[in-house]
Amino acid sequence: MNRTALDLWVGIFVAIGFAALAFLAMKVGNLSGANMVDAYVLRANFENVGGLKVRGPVKSAGVVVGRVAEIHFDPQSYEAVVTMNIDGRYHFPKDTFAAIFTSGLLGEQYVGLNVGGDEKMLNPGDKIKKTQSAVVLEQMIGQFLFSKAADGQEKK
Numbered sequence: 817m818n819r820t821a822l823d824l825w826v827g828i829f830v831a832i833g834f835a836a837l838a839f840l841a842m843k844v845g846n847l848s849g850a851n852m853v854d855a856y857v858l859r860a861n862f863e864n865v866g867g868l869k870v871r872g873p874v875k876s877a878g879v880v881v882g883r884v885a886e887i888h889f890d891p892q893s894y895e896a897v898v899t900m901n902i903d904g905r906y907h908f909p910k911d912t913f914a915a916i917f918t919s920g921l922l923g924e925q926y927v928g929l930n931v932g933g934d935e936k937m938l939n940p941g942d943k944i945k946k947t948q949s950a951v952v953l954e955q956m957i958g959q960f961l962f963s964k965a966a967d968g969q970e971k972k
Contacts, residue, residue, distance in 0.1 A: 854904030855882070856940035860914040860927070861895040866950025868916055868925045874900045876929040881906045884927060900927060909934040915948035925950060 865887060874882035882902035890897050902908075911932030918925050929944075938944070 852882070852901065852903040855901040856904055857885070858882075858900050858902055858908075858938060858940075858942060858944055860898050860900070860944040860947050861890065861893060862898060862914075862916060862947050862949045863895055864949040864952060865896045865898060866916055866918075866925050866952055868898065868927070868950065872924060873926040874902065874929060875926055876906070876908070876931065881929065898927065907937045910936045910938055910942075911946065912938060912944055913946040913948070914944045916950035918951070 868884060868887065870884055870887060872884040873880045874884060882900050884898060885901045886897075886899040888897055888899075889895075898914075908929060909932045911934040913930040913932065915928050915930065916925055917928045
């Protein structure tokens with residue numbers, strides 16, 4: 817094999833390696849083209865969104881049904897407003913409950929939709945009224961330590 821052919825094959829393998837790295841980076845960063853059909857918008861207000869990020873997953877029954885499109889602060893209600901793009905193949909009842917969960921102990925945060933039993937469905941642009949904010953680990957640890965310190969003071 818001559819030098820030119822060898823250089824050509826090395827170049828091909830390097831290009832394939834870069835393409836594979838770019839594909840993995842897009843998958844990890846949730847930047848890959850999601851195949852959502854006729855997505856529609858739902859909104860929900862939360863007191864605390866924790867570490868929820870734009871393009872974070874929206875799941876129902878463990879299945880990704882949408883993505884977080886926008887997170888902003890509402891100065892009138894002093895709450896975070898989360899705008900979600902939901903795949904048009906999935907529709908949810910009006911009494912759907914939205915909560916912010918964490919994947920694993922220290923994983924990414926996502927919006928979980930727990931469906932209710934109402935026969936009327938949410939329409940595009942509707943607001944989910946029942947929400948549960950993110951559990952902030954630091955607050956839980958602080959409350960636990962504070963309660964233990966108070967218990968110690970009562971025993972004295």
